[in-house]
Amino acid sequence: MAVIKTCDLRKEYQDVVAVNGVSLEVEEGELFALLGVNGAGKTTLIKMLTCLTAPTSGDAFVMDHSILRDRDAVKSLIDVSMQETAVARNLTVEENIEFYASLNGHSAEEIAAVKAALYSAFDLGQVKGKRASKLSGGWQRKLSIALALVSDPKVLFLDEPTLGLDVIARRELWKTIRDLKGKMTIVLTTHYMEEAEALADRIGIMKGGKLLFVGTKEELYAETGKDNVEDAFIRMVGGDLDA
Amino acid sequence: MRDSIKRIVTLTKRNLKEIVRDPLSLIFMIAMPLFMEILFYAIFHTMTSQFEMKYLAPGIVVFSQAFLALFAGQLIAIDRTTSFLTRLFVSRTRSHEFIFGYAFALLPIALVQAVLFFLVGGIIDSSFWSVTMLLGILFGMVTSLLFIGIGILLGSLCTDKGVGGVASAVIAGQSLLSGMWFPTEGLGKGMLTFMRVLPFKNATMLLQNAVNGCDDVFADIVSPLLIVLAYMIVVFIVAVFAFRKKMRA
Numbered sequence: 001m002a003v004i005k006t007c008d009l010r011k012e013y014q015d016v017v018a019v020n021g022v023s024l025e026v027e028e029g030e031l032f033a034l035l036g037v038n039g040a041g042k043t044t045l046i047k048m049l050t051c052l053t054a055p056t057s058g059d060a061f062v063m064d065h066s067i068l069r070d071r072d073a074v075k076s077l078i079d080v081s082m083q084e085t086a087v088a089r090n091l092t093v094e095e096n097i098e099f100y101a102s103l104n105g106h107s108a109e110e111i112a113a114v115k116a117a118l119y120s121a122f123d124l125g126q127v128k129g130k131r132a133s134k135l136s137g138g139w140q141r142k143l144s145i146a147l148a149l150v151s152d153p154k155v156l157f158l159d160e161p162t163l164g165l166d167v168i169a170r171r172e173l174w175k176t177i178r179d180l181k182g183k184m185t186i187v188l189t190t191h192y193m194e195e196a197e198a199l200a201d202r203i204g205i206m207k208g209g210k211l212l213f214v215g216t217k218e219e220l221y222a223e224t225g226k227d228n229v230e231d232a233f234i235r236m237v238g239g240d241l242d243a
Numbered sequence: 244m245r246d247s248i249k250r251i252v253t254l255t256k257r258n259l260k261e262i263v264r265d266p267l268s269l270i271f272m273i274a275m276p277l278f279m280e281i282l283f284y285a286i287f288h289t290m291t292s293q294f295e296m297k298y299l300a301p302g303i304v305v306f307s308q309a310f311l312a313l314f315a316g317q318l319i320a321i322d323r324t325t326s327f328l329t330r331l332f333v334s335r336t337r338s339h340e341f342i343f344g345y346a347f348a349l350l351p352i353a354l355v356q357a358v359l360f361f362l363v364g365g366i367i368d369s370s371f372w373s374v375t376m377l378l379g380i381l382f383g384m385v386t387s388l389l390f391i392g393i394g395i396l397l398g399s400l401c402t403d404k405g406v407g408g409v410a411s412a413v414i415a416g417q418s419l420l421s422g423m424w425f426p427t428e429g430l431g432k433g434m435l436t437f438m439r440v441l442p443f444k445n446a447t448m449l450l451q452n453a454v455n456g457c458d459d460v461f462a463d464i465v466s467p468l469l470i471v472l473a474y475m476i477v478v479f480i481v482a483v484f485a486f487r488k489k490m491r492a
Contacts, residue, residue, distance in 0.1 A: 050333045053491070072335055080333050082326040088257055089321075090264040095257075102253040103334055105246055131264075151334070 003028045003155055003185045004049065009058035011044050011209075018044040020209035021058070026202075031177075031186040033200035035193070035233055040206040042189040043083070046157050049187070050080050062155055079153035083160045085140040086147070089133040093124055093143055096132055100150040114150055122146045122176060138169030142176065149180075156180070158188040162195060174198055193230035203229070207237045250336050254344025261318055262348065268314045272352060273359065276307035280360055284367055293426055296371040300364030301379055301450035302423030305443075307356045308387045309410075309417040311349050312394040316406035319345060319398025323489065338487045345398075346391050353387030354380070361454075379454040382468070386446040389475040396482035399489050421447040442474040 004026040011019040019041040026032045034042045047053045049060055051071045059066055065073040088096050097118055101111040119125035122142050132140060141161065148156055161177065162170040170192075177199055180186060190196055196203055203220055205213040213220060213236055217229060224232040262268050280303045287294035322328045331341070357380045365372045393413055397406045418424060421443040427435060438444040445467035457463035 052329065052332055075333060075335050078333065080330060082329050084324075084326040086326040086330040088261060088327065089325075090261045091257065095260070099253060099257050103250055103331070103336060105249065147330070 001028050002026065004060065004062055004187065006045075006049070006060040007058055009045070009048060009060055010056050011041075011048060011053065012056045017209050019048065019055075022206075022209075022211045024204060024211060024214060026185060026187060028185055029182050030201040031181050031188060031199055032202050032204065033196035034187065034189045034204045034206060035191075035196055035229075036189075036206035037237060038191075039208075041209040042206055043159055044209075045206070046080070046159050046187065046189060050078055050157055051075055076151075077154045078157065079148040079151050079155075080157040081141075081145045081148040081159065081161055083163055085137075085144045087132040087140060087143050090131055092129055092131050093135070094128040096143060096147060097124075097150060100147045104151045106150075118146045118149065121149075121179065136169070138165055138172065141165060141169070141173060145173070145176065153184060155185045155187065158186060160189055160191060162190070162192065170195075193228075193233055197229040205233060205236050212236055247337070247340060250340050251343045251347065254336070254340060255347040258318060258345055258348030259351065262314055262352065265314070268310075272307055272310045272314065272356065276303050276310075276356070276360065277363060279303060279306075280363060281367065284364075288368075291426070293424070296364045296368035297455045298423070298451055300360050300371065301383075301454050302421065302447050303360045304357050304379070304383050304450055305386055305421065305446045306414075306417055306423065307360065308353055308383070308390045308446075309414040310390075311353060311387060312390040312397065312413050313406065313410035315345060315349055315391055315394025316397035316401065316410050317403050319395060319486075320401055320403040320406045323398070324402060328490075332490055338483070338490050341490075342395060342483055342486060345395055346388070349391045349394070350384065350387065353384060353391070356387075357383035373454065375454050375456060379450050382449050382453045385468070385475070386449065386471055389442055389446065389471055389478065392475055392478035392482050396478055396485055399482060399485035416441070417443045417446075420444060423447050440470075442471050445470040 002025040006022050006024045009019055009022045010017070022045060034045065036042045044053070048055050048067060049062065051067050051074055054068065059068050062074045062077055065077070067074050088099060091099060094115065097115050098111055101114050106114060119128065124143065124146060127135060127139060132143060135143065145158065145161060158177070162173050165173065174195065177186070188199065197217060202214065202216055204211055213223065220229065220232045221227055224235040226232040226235055280299060283294050284296055284299055288296070292298065361376045361379060365376070397409050401409060420438050420441055422438060427438065449464065449467040449471060452463040
């Protein structure tokens with residue numbers, strides 16, 4: 001069953017076509033990685049799917065709810081962790097979770113249950129009394145992703161979740177994301193090819209606002225004649241493999 | 244409606260915590276004006292009537308409120324630039340709930356400022372005690388909304404560094420164009436008209452006249468109140484428009 005379906009989705013900013021007629025389906029429970037160079041249109045596509053910006057034309061559906069006509073229903077099914085860490089800096093880890101849970105309409109009992117679940121899943125219990133601003137970059141990003149789960153989303157959008165993290169923090173976050181696989185549908189954008197290789201069930205490649213390829217790693221290798229995602233990606237977007 | 248109120252309360256609590264846990268905000272909004280109130284009264288009150296407590300305390304209240312614009316603006320600007328607001332925009336929270344959440348978080352601080360600076364004024368100069376202080380506190384809440392509105396507007400339009408620059412101009416405006424630090428009698432007619440058209444002198448006059456009493460209620464209370472209200476309404480309308488535009492963008 002397609003949880004996300006986009007139909008000829010297009011977004012223009014004045015003279016720039018950021019997303020150009022993207023039609024795509026993402027299946028329930030899969031982790032779909034969206035790859036592309038800077039300005040390819042990945043973040044704009046995510047912003048349209050999360051109702052942060054309206055498409056110029058076309059439509060998209062999250063579990064059959066239109067992002068144009070049924071925004072509240074879409075918002076109740078999704079959550080997002082953006083590129084930049086999005087936490088309340090002067091609130092403790094515990095207060096951050098309480099804040100998001102309360103904003104999502106959780107009762108006191110539900111908030112306690114959410115806190116316990118997130119402490120366990122993300123090891124956040126050990127830093128629960130620390131203010132977010134005092135956490136390392138890796139912990140902040142972990143908290144940021146944890147907060148996206150407070151609303152128990154059916155679809156989770158992760159926009160470059162490991163950007164700027166050191167290799168250890170990145171690998172730890174991969175493990176966290178891997179643990180989420182199958183529990184919800186995840187759409188992940190990344191610049192790190194090895195991240196897509198390690199985590200994704202299917203890969204989409206964007207360039208200049210257009211979706212050039214959608215398929216599994218194996219299908220990507222077969223189409224490009226390469227044996228790793230990075231080389232296949234470069235071949236697909238027309239870069240110089242010898243550079 | 245109930246869900247909306249709950250979201251506003253949640254946002255208010257969070258915003259209040261963010262501001263009061265920043266030591267700089269407490270220094271500039273509370274400690275520094277308090278220090279100035281005590282110091283300027285001690286040094287100057289025998290030299291010029293400008294620094295008698297009945298004029299100084301209401302002036303200090305409005306002066307301290309100008310910092311609300313700075314810290315409200317910085318909080319919103321930082322929330323925007325760190326994607327914190329983007330995340331919240333994905334939730335079902337509405338733009339007016341965000342605006343109320345920011346505004347309501349700053350009102351308790353404005354109340355503490357007014358009560359504290361009047362209270363300290365009364366302790367230092369017992370002749371300052373009067374039930375009209377309550378009127379001063381009430382009007383102080385109105386004038387604080389003007390600066391809170393300016394803060395929301397700046398936070399919606401500027402980066403956190405930009406907010407610092409523009410809010411400093413607002414604070415300087417409140418200092419220099421309110422007439423609280425120097426007598427305005429000797430100023431030229433043009434300058435006086437300029438000061439009376441802007442909200443700073445009107446806000447200060449409003450509190451001073453409310454606390455000290457006046458001969459002409461329309462000229463001394465109603466007129467400055469209307470000017471402050473007019474600015475406040477315009478600033479809030481533009482702020483809501485700017486915030487919603489940012490939300491859509």
